[in-house]
Amino acid sequence: MAMSGRIRSALPLLNRVLRSDAAVSQRAVLTPAFTATSPSSEFAKNYSAKAGTTEAKVKVPVTLFGGSGNYASALYVAAKKANALDKVEAEFLDFVEASKRSPTFSLFMKDLSVPVGTRVKALTEIATEAKLSDITKNFLVLVAENGRLRNLEIIAKKFVELTRADKGIVKAVVTAVEPLAPQEEQELKETLQDILGHGKKVILEQKIDANILGGIVVEFGEKVLDMSIRARAQQMERLLSQPVDLF
Secondary structure (H helix, E strand, C coil), rough: HHHHHHHHHCCCCHHHHHCCCCCCCCHHCCCCCCCCCCCHHHHHHHHHHCCCCCCCCCCCCCCHHHHHHHHHHHHHHHHHCCCCCCHHHHHHCCCCHHHHHHHHHHHHHCCCCCCHHHHHHHHHHHHHCCCCCHHHHHHHHHHHHHCHHHHHHHHHHHHHHEEEEEEEEEEEEECCCCCCCCHHHHHCCCCHHHCCCCCCCCEEEEEHEEEEEEEEEEEEEEEEEEEHHHHHHHHHHHHHHCCCCCC
């Protein structure tokens, strides 16, 4: 059975856990490596330092901020140390996608009134049933223990930022009033590829926004290329509003 199928089939275990009268704290199932209690930079340091299988130091390719950024960075470092980045990424994203398709689990993740023991027990059983790797399983359990399941989708998005940067993949977001034709999309990708140079791979994400009136707006990295009609109109308006010296 494919990994995503295993995860979906494991989610019904949640119902059994929620009905259990013996839902108590399961801290014992955690390895000593996963003992953080808050989504702080210290958590990221402890998790990533101990979860890997080698002593080699790993530096995150992109600096992320906030609690979700710390979680994503810690998971990246742990997976990278264990030489299991692709596997952990696939497992993590499949888990998040499968959980989004389960109304019961989505509600479970957002409900802060669920006891810590119930959260931990549910995530432990689901991850074990789905045969997730130890890094992914222990990370999910720790997120559950720390009451951050409601942030799992945000953590996953930030984690993808790191894995893409690790692979030299740059996402460019192009905004237009209508979808680009295939030839236009290819030409834009080639242009961005020339700008970024070798060693980078461009992927395009298209957004539709009638408010730009025409043209395109391209965002990649920290750069914004605004070639929209709206931007040109605003520039013209500024020029026309300036006083004219007739002499």
